[in-house]
Amino acid sequence: MDLLELINFYLIPGIVLGSIYALGAVGITLIFAILRYAHLAHGDLATLGAFIALAVVTSLGISPLVALPFAIIATGAVAIGIDKVFYEHLRERPKIVTVMASLGIALMVRSVVQVVWGVDTQTYSRGIVRPEDYFGLRIRDREIYTVLAMVALVGVLQLFLTRSKWGKAMRAMSDNPNLALLSGIDNKKVVMLTWGIAGGLCAASGFFLGLNTELKSMMGWHMLLPMFAAAILGGVGRVEGAVLGGLIVGIAEEMSVLFIPSEYKAAMAFAILLFMLLVRPTGLLKGKVL
Amino acid sequence: MNALLSMDKITGGYGEADILQDVTIHVDQDEIVVIVGPNGAGKSTAMKSVFGLLNIRGGTMVFDGDDITGWAPNKIVQRGICYVPQVDNIFREMTIHENLEMGGFLKQGDLSAAYDRVYALFPDLKERRKTLAGSLSGGQRQMVAMGRSLMLDPKLLLLDEPTAGLSPKYMEQIFQICRDVRDTGVAILLVEQHAKQALAFADRGYVLAAGKNRHEGSGGELLADREVAEMFLGG
Numbered sequence: 001m002d003l004l005e006l007i008n009f010y011l012i013p014g015i016v017l018g019s020i021y022a023l024g025a026v027g028i029t030l031i032f033a034i035l036r037y038a039h040l041a042h043g044d045l046a047t048l049g050a051f052i053a054l055a056v057v058t059s060l061g062i063s064p065l066v067a068l069p070f071a072i073i074a075t076g077a078v079a080i081g082i083d084k085v086f087y088e089h090l091r092e093r094p095k096i097v098t099v100m101a102s103l104g105i106a107l108m109v110r111s112v113v114q115v116v117w118g119v120d121t122q123t124y125s126r127g128i129v130r131p132e133d134y135f136g137l138r139i140r141d142r143e144i145y146t147v148l149a150m151v152a153l154v155g156v157l158q159l160f161l162t163r164s165k166w167g168k169a170m171r172a173m174s175d176n177p178n179l180a181l182l183s184g185i186d187n188k189k190v191v192m193l194t195w196g197i198a199g200g201l202c203a204a205s206g207f208f209l210g211l212n213t214e215l216k217s218m219m220g221w222h223m224l225l226p227m228f229a230a231a232i233l234g235g236v237g238r239v240e241g242a243v244l245g246g247l248i249v250g251i252a253e254e255m256s257v258l259f260i261p262s263e264y265k266a267a268m269a270f271a272i273l274l275f276m277l278l279v280r281p282t283g284l285l286k287g288k289v290l
Numbered sequence: 291m292n293a294l295l296s297m298d299k300i301t302g303g304y305g306e307a308d309i310l311q312d313v314t315i316h317v318d319q320d321e322i323v324v325i326v327g328p329n330g331a332g333k334s335t336a337m338k339s340v341f342g343l344l345n346i347r348g349g350t351m352v353f354d355g356d357d358i359t360g361w362a363p364n365k366i367v368q369r370g371i372c373y374v375p376q377v378d379n380i381f382r383e384m385t386i387h388e389n390l391e392m393g394g395f396l397k398q399g400d401l402s403a404a405y406d407r408v409y410a411l412f413p414d415l416k417e418r419r420k421t422l423a424g425s426l427s428g429g430q431r432q433m434v435a436m437g438r439s440l441m442l443d444p445k446l447l448l449l450d451e452p453t454a455g456l457s458p459k460y461m462e463q464i465f466q467i468c469r470d471v472r473d474t475g476v477a478i479l480l481v482e483q484h485a486k487q488a489l490a491f492a493d494r495g496y497v498l499a500a501g502k503n504r505h506e507g508s509g510g511e512l513l514a515d516r517e518v519a520e521m522f523l524g525g
Binding site: 168169171172174178180181 | 375381382
């Protein structure tokens with residue numbers, strides 16, 4: 001097998017899948033950093049985002065990419081709502097209670113998707129898209145959109161976190177919650193902001209998975225493990241780490257097919273997660289140990 | 291003239307037990323007041339009671355004409371009291387400048403005057419404003435913590451053992467900064483382990499023991515008091 005083949009069939013799909021994981025992992029890492037628990041409904045929230053985009057596409061008849069902003073905003077609002085209705089009441093309880101609650105939310109969100117949109121496989125647009133040829137590299141437009149959108153969304157988020165007052169407040173809250181309170185930072189607003197951002201990124205993640213493959217009610221749940229592996233690999237609390245981790249997990253999954261049967265592809269994320277927790281639990285970019 | 295802060299017969303503690311019993315302390319404007327005493331005397335607890343971090347079951351706390359007994363910490367911050375905890379008093383993963391910005395979070399509008407004032411007190415910090423606070427030495431961290439708390443122009447600064455774990459050189463420097471801060475019109479109430487040095491530099495002091503007032507007076511008077519010297523200061 002030559003190099004071009006390796007890139008076309010394994011590396012490029014790996015980068016695309018990695019970008020999708022990265023979008024989810026960034027949200028997971030933010031929630032970990034600020035609220036200090038693992039959010040198990042993250043995958044199903046991504047499914048919901050993907051199906052909201054589908055609803056916009058079919059009802060307004062617009063192109064999927066135009067529907068994406070609607071899905072981001074709607075899913076962000078749903079995430080804030082879920083926090084207000086469910087998680088907020090558990091804030092003073094041990095964190096494991098919220099983790100378990102989020103598993104329940106995962107099942108609930110999935111059921112809503114199944115009731116509203118059914119359990120059949122759906123797509124944003126019918127037909128086969130042939131890849132374009134760029135000097136021997138075969139890339140589909142939607143693959144370019146996926147990577148560009150990930151870079152743009154994470155870039156905007158980084159600017160927000162490092163330049164704006166409320167972005168810095170989010171970092172302060174993650175860094176030293178007691179001191180943030182002593183400084184008069186409104187933790188309720190920070191929590192709301194965190195959910196809005198994490199929910200929006202979830203929608204983008206689910207949307208691009210649906211755009212590159214197809215929409216299924218279990219699509220997000222199956223992404224949960226790789227997204228967690230990515231967040232922990234990169235270092236919990238590190239946005240740039242989550243992106244790096246997402247790309248590594250995505251590429252590793254696609255490349256693994258070269259060495260192990262493809263049915264075991266999904267086990268790669270688990271192997272990476274296990275390896276990192278044993279060898280370097282702070283992640284590549286030294287995050288928090290929880 | 292009325293005192294800036296007067297704690298009158300404060301009784302209270304964390305949870306059910308009363309750590310403080312009838313503690314009475316006052317701080318005037320432009321004054322550095324130090325609380326000393328043996329370990330477990332309730333020094334830090336007395337200070338935390340000012341900042342609303344304690345269940346107060348008796349006595350009153352009056353600050354600048356307002357009865358602040360039982361106020362929540364965020365309301366007390368806005369009223370003009372800032373508190374610097376002994377540990378975990380900086381944002382490690384943020385730059386010095388961002389630490390100050392977070393200190394001024396509640397302030398509306400332009401912070402540049404506040405930055406100028408803080409950087410004038412801590413010229414070292416201005417040079418290193420883009421450095422991550424977590425990479426600084428203990429003494430410099432203490433300066434960041436004090437700088438952060440000064441961003442809201444407090445009238446009273448509460449410092450919990452600002453020199454704990456610092457070298458004598460840094461201790462002197464922190465004390466000097468406290469004097470400079472006082473000279474800008476901010477009163478300071480601090481708790482100190484290094485009783486001798488602290489009494490020598492403070493305007494007035496209180497000796498607490500077992501959660502009660504034991505002695506009070508100017509720094510010099512307390513240092514000269516034989517009982518104080520023997521009981522609490524190790525001769």
